[in-house]
Amino acid sequence: xxxxxxxxxxxxxxxxxxxxxxxxxxxxxxxxxxxxxxxxxxxxxxxxxxxxxxxxxxxxxxxxxxxxxxxxxxxxxxxxxxxxxxxxxxxxxxxxxxxxxxxxxxxxxxxxxxxxxxxxxxxxxxxxxxxxxxxxxxxxxxxxxxxxxxxxxxxxxxxxxxxxxxxxxxxxxxxxxxxxxxxxxxxxxxxxxxxxxxxxxxxxxxxxxxxxxxxxxxxxxxxxxxxxxxxxxxxxxxxxxxxxxxxxxxxxxxxxxxxxxxxxxxxxxxxxxxxxxxxxxxxxxxxxxxxxxxxxxxxxxxxxxxxxxxx
Amino acid sequence: xxxxxxxxxxxxxxxxxxxxxxxxxxxxxxxxxxxxxxxxxxxxxxxxxxxxxxxxxxxxxxxxxxxxxxxxxxxxxxxxxxxxxxxxxxxxxxxxxxxxxxxxxxxxxxxxxxxxxxxxxxxxxxxxxxxxxxxxxxxxxxxxxxxxxxxxxxxxxxxxxxxxxxxxxxxxxxxx
Numbered sequence: 001x002x003x004x005x006x007x008x009x010x011x012x013x014x015x016x017x018x019x020x021x022x023x024x025x026x027x028x029x030x031x032x033x034x035x036x037x038x039x040x041x042x043x044x045x046x047x048x049x050x051x052x053x054x055x056x057x058x059x060x061x062x063x064x065x066x067x068x069x070x071x072x073x074x075x076x077x078x079x080x081x082x083x084x085x086x087x088x089x090x091x092x093x094x095x096x097x098x099x100x101x102x103x104x105x106x107x108x109x110x111x112x113x114x115x116x117x118x119x120x121x122x123x124x125x126x127x128x129x130x131x132x133x134x135x136x137x138x139x140x141x142x143x144x145x146x147x148x149x150x151x152x153x154x155x156x157x158x159x160x161x162x163x164x165x166x167x168x169x170x171x172x173x174x175x176x177x178x179x180x181x182x183x184x185x186x187x188x189x190x191x192x193x194x195x196x197x198x199x200x201x202x203x204x205x206x207x208x209x210x211x212x213x214x215x216x217x218x219x220x221x222x223x224x225x226x227x228x229x230x231x232x233x234x235x236x237x238x239x240x241x242x243x244x245x246x247x248x249x250x251x252x253x254x255x256x257x258x259x260x261x262x263x264x265x266x267x268x269x270x271x272x273x274x275x276x277x278x279x280x281x282x283x284x285x286x287x288x289x290x291x292x293x294x295x296x297x298x299x300x301x302x303x304x305x306x307x308x309x310x311x
Numbered sequence: 312x313x314x315x316x317x318x319x320x321x322x323x324x325x326x327x328x329x330x331x332x333x334x335x336x337x338x339x340x341x342x343x344x345x346x347x348x349x350x351x352x353x354x355x356x357x358x359x360x361x362x363x364x365x366x367x368x369x370x371x372x373x374x375x376x377x378x379x380x381x382x383x384x385x386x387x388x389x390x391x392x393x394x395x396x397x398x399x400x401x402x403x404x405x406x407x408x409x410x411x412x413x414x415x416x417x418x419x420x421x422x423x424x425x426x427x428x429x430x431x432x433x434x435x436x437x438x439x440x441x442x443x444x445x446x447x448x449x450x451x452x453x454x455x456x457x458x459x460x461x462x463x464x465x466x467x468x469x470x471x472x473x474x475x476x477x478x479x480x481x482x483x484x485x486x487x
Binding site for chain 2: 066070074078082083084087091127146150154157158225230232280281
């Protein structure tokens, strides 16, 4: 079990779908290549999960992988629901939007959820908050075409005022004023993390909010217990726990943000529960243009104590 | 009266099993009708299980040469089981009730510290409750009936989960 928690290794989902970085077209993935990666880490749990994936002629069956991804993302939405992630996102984004508006920005604001998957955050915001009617364009972007198709199907089924696009969230076509992500940022390590954060330094972008697991010594154990109970697919159980083990510390995130995106004042939001030493499961890397900094604390109101130092 | 209380607890358990197996299998935001159907499915399954248990109990009673003694023994076993099941049910319902409070942290905490662990120990509670109930029974019929009902209740969630899994897999196959 503990070899499956080695943070040096990638997650299974990082490897079983590959895209051409230029065209974003799906590339074939050899099952043996994926197995070899986890064999080098002696991660038997991952090997067991990958062995079950269908691979005619040694190439992972793209349709079956898409089905698995959708199944896993439905399960992940359940965790978001249990952790009331929608309200958590809204409490931060509402304050950030109010700050931007208070500084005189009256045009349409586009919120872009990076790596949105089946778009739970954006669909929740569209369904449960007045943001769309207040001139906020709610958009989700993901490299995975199957997940984007599912996100659009779900939002159409409920006639939600939001949209989902296949592609690169930081491309000129999809860029936004506020970037958002959940459980994405730990997938970027080292230089890739700096590159990811550097992408925010575009003139139209005012703020970013990246939610991710907060690492502490009990996090993988808690994550293991919770995934064992709540998740049904081997892949989700494996990657969910590994995510908690791979999560970046607040220091790593803040240092990276301040280095890669110096035009933004950045810090951590919501690290502790009720100002006690008890950590929240998720913390948020928050960054805003320095011009917006003075009014931000005020817009958080009674939640201002959750906001760490932004600089 | 004690058997009726056990029956009501079985219905509650079925209701919650129905809800639990449906979670993570529908990605809409508005899911009230989906969950209502799932809860109803669980409730009806528990009713079916209870009906089977009742029919077996009536069958055993009709064949028994000491019906009055059997009834007393069953009532006594049921009373002992309630000592285990009622506090567990109260703790589960109490945790669910806490979710009415308007605090995301508190609501999430009920999942992490209460509902999750309670789900994990459900089979253990069932086994302990039934064994505690039948341990002091004087009649073999009571013990066999207790174990029969235990096997039915333990298999309830398994079959509900399998059925929900088939429906989900079929739906995803139609989508992709």
